[in-house]
Amino acid sequence: MGVKLLLDKANVPGIRTYEVYRREGGYRSVEKALKQMTTDEIVEEVKKSGLRGRGGAGFPTGMKWSFIAKPEGVPRHLVCNADESEPGTFKDRYLMEFLPHLLIEGLIVSSFALGSNDTYIYIRGEYAWITNILEQAIEEAKAAGFLGKNILGTGFDCNIHVQRGGGAYICGEETALIESLEGKRGNPRIKPPFPAIQGLWMRPTVVNNVETLAAVVPIINMGGEEYAKIGVGKSTGTKLISACGNINKPGVYEIDMTITVEEFIYSDEYCGGIKDGKKLKACIPGGSSVPILPANLLLTTAKGEPRYMNYESLSDGGFATGSMLGSGGFIVLDEDQCIVKNTYTLARFYRHESCGQCSPCREGTGWMEKILQKIETGKGEMSDIDLLWDIQRKIEGNTICPLGDAASWPVAAAIRHFRDEFEWHVKNPELSQTSNFGLQHYADPIHVPA
């Protein structure tokens, strides 16, 4: 049983209400931070904790906070990014749905640290019922004196507002989110200026993921140094992993980042093994945009060492043989899954979600989708595979925002690791419509004897 810092109380009956949450020790961090700590001390604790952004990019949170500009007389804002839209990722939803007060508590402390009197939660529009849960929690916190004017008599005023999005993956990108929060199209901004200098309404703004802000609560309660002792290397603390696909126990798990990928997939505490006794073929370990890995490279690094569920180990080997922890959206594919079809649906997703602002992404995502559909439906040619490779290469790194990269990486990794499956589709236009390439040599070397 690993350490649980966020979900330890998730199963307490009634924990969604203020009363139970408070009785279980909730809002202690607000009392401690607002009454006993200066804003600089809070930022310092977060820095010491080594907390990295849990939305996908993994940028050190304390450092991000220290960048915020503090011009005289200009309000600053904290914005919580609850626009969880990366396929495979549903951890923030779980946290907000079952532990709304944990997020509110983290938001109050973080708002105090950053000097935000009006803090916004931007939640994806589809999570309508969670919006109600959060608004209810905010009302309760306000009634208890943890929000509103002069919180706990400290003179700090803070209100939290929840805004629903309108259905757009791109709004998970922080500058697109800010645009959307301003009532505009979710077109990412061209940086610089960065949000820390000119963000929401051109005011200094910090945008953080739900899980990141919730993690501030245990950091304040236990101290940054203690938090940093959990985990390994630069992967400190705990991480929520949302596991889905062909496994026995899909769901949201809190892990300390010292367990192996193999344990995560096969132990009953987590995914409980592959569904229906089938074999593991591949996995996208950090949300749909990170590179897919075949079973052997997933469970062990290229050097043959066990791979761990943390930032460093999952990216060991770079994109050639590794992947990324990303947002923690862990998608498992069994022996019956077709890599071409999976890549096609993801390409369709990114084409659908491209904002259309810059040409490589607008045109390139649609082109990749069309070629993948062509191969998937048995009309592909060998040259299409190389063409796909060239298109993704020309999108990657050349776009305004990371959506271009996010659309390119899945295609690149699928071709890099499963080229023979693409070729099989091309060579077997009819057979590929009725049957499957199957496992072939992509078997998990630990659980499938050679």
Added chain:
Amino acid sequence: MATTFNDIQMTEFKRLVARYPEGKQKSALLPALHLAQESFGGWLSTEALDYVASLLQIEPIEVYEVATFYSMYNLKPVGKFVFEVCQTGPCMISGSDNIIDYIKKTLDIKPGETTKDGMFTLKLVECLGACGYAPMMQVGKIYKEHLTKEKVDSIIAEYRAQATNN
């Protein structure tokens, strides 16, 4: 269908606008469009969009630009219940294709179409953040998860009954 808010809707609209600093009322556009869509029969006509523009004191084109960008705003009339079935990777590997086919067959409509009785619209959508509970669909504000053919049948029956009772 009226395209002005009644008193209750107007109170909610004012609550939305009040969340933003003075002069930044445009920020309320997305929530205001959700409110308008819920209030005006599940979709947003040009009149509805113009109405929201006038309430927020912005140009109609600013509203058109936003309403057409986001996928949740229906700019054409839809059925009483909209089945938005997820088809992205994680749902696909968990069998969403079969569910989509089953709904098409059962309701005798293609994606984007509405049943003749105006009851159901089928929409194929991209990832809704329910990957662990796949296959799934969204109906209004509710997520229907772990879909099977039997479950689809009972959902359809449930909504038909709901429509008859109202």
Added chain:
Amino acid sequence: MSEQTFFKVTVDGITIEVPAGTTILQAARQIGGEVAPPAMCYYSKLKGSGGKCRTCLVEVSKGSEKDPRPMPKLVASCRTTVMDGMEVKNITSEKVVDARAGVVEFLLLNHPLDCPICDQAGECHLQDLSFDHGKSKTRFEFQKRTFKKHDLGKNIQLHMTRCILCYRCVFTADQLTNKRVHGILDRGDHAEIATHIEKSLDNEFIGNVIDVCPVGALTDKTFRFKNRVWFLKPMDAHRDCPSCSGRVTLWNRGDEVYRVTARKDEWGEIEDTPDGKPGWICNTCRFDKKEASDWVIEGPRAISRASVISQGHYAGNVGTTIPTETFKAVNGGRTPHLLMDIHDESEVNKPNIHLGKIQGPSHGDTFNKIENA
């Protein structure tokens, strides 16, 4: 008055000093020639423009004197300001040349390439860009995206199929008129310039969207299909106009004024008037003053030697010669046929006539004859 700080920046090996705050693109334009990256969306006279088309991507091989680390990715030179000691590679960077070829391919992917019947041909930035950085073959084998044509009022036609979504016309409406009625609708590869419901663009300065459009998406209906820009003689002229500077370029054939545009500089942007303001022109000057007597002619407008517009004009200025061989001679004795299918695009063509049967070059009469035969 505080002293202005100057930064040294080197582009493709050429060093220049520019005021702090200058973008890489502007610095490169000061050097001029091939060193200046192409720009399809950036427009110096329009605030907030740029960053979108990605044609001006450059490699920053040295960040600055203080922090010499190279930038990890190619950057949009139109939106990146120079640092002191910065070193930039444009055409000397293999990465840039490769990425730019990619961007050109992306921009052309859904472009109809209907240049033979497009009014913008000859002064089209996308044509120039494709000529300089593109390939002669496309690798795209799917149906291209098309949109219906729209009239934006009586003087402006929107041909969305040709649009590259540079947003310049949106910025123009925002910054020159008091009420914007057109914008970007929808998203991704379906995004389009539109008004949502049929509306006309009536503001007195809205005609400038035609001048800022880098392609033939927004064209002047008073000029549409009337003539080719390279057959016309551009003349600088002015009139006493109550609403704008009245400083224009007339595009004449003989004494006939075919169209009126603002005066454009070597980067294709509106020239400043002598008082330093951008020389936008009003709709009256642009659409309604089509008599030579409306204008005081200043003289022929100098056009870049490289432009097709300069071909055949001003003997002595431009070294063009008429080829001695005919097309027939170089084509093995065969008369050329029309090579491009423009049925859907042109109103003068008859879609029911097989183009292969037409001996080119041809015009409306040829079609009528075949139809009646």
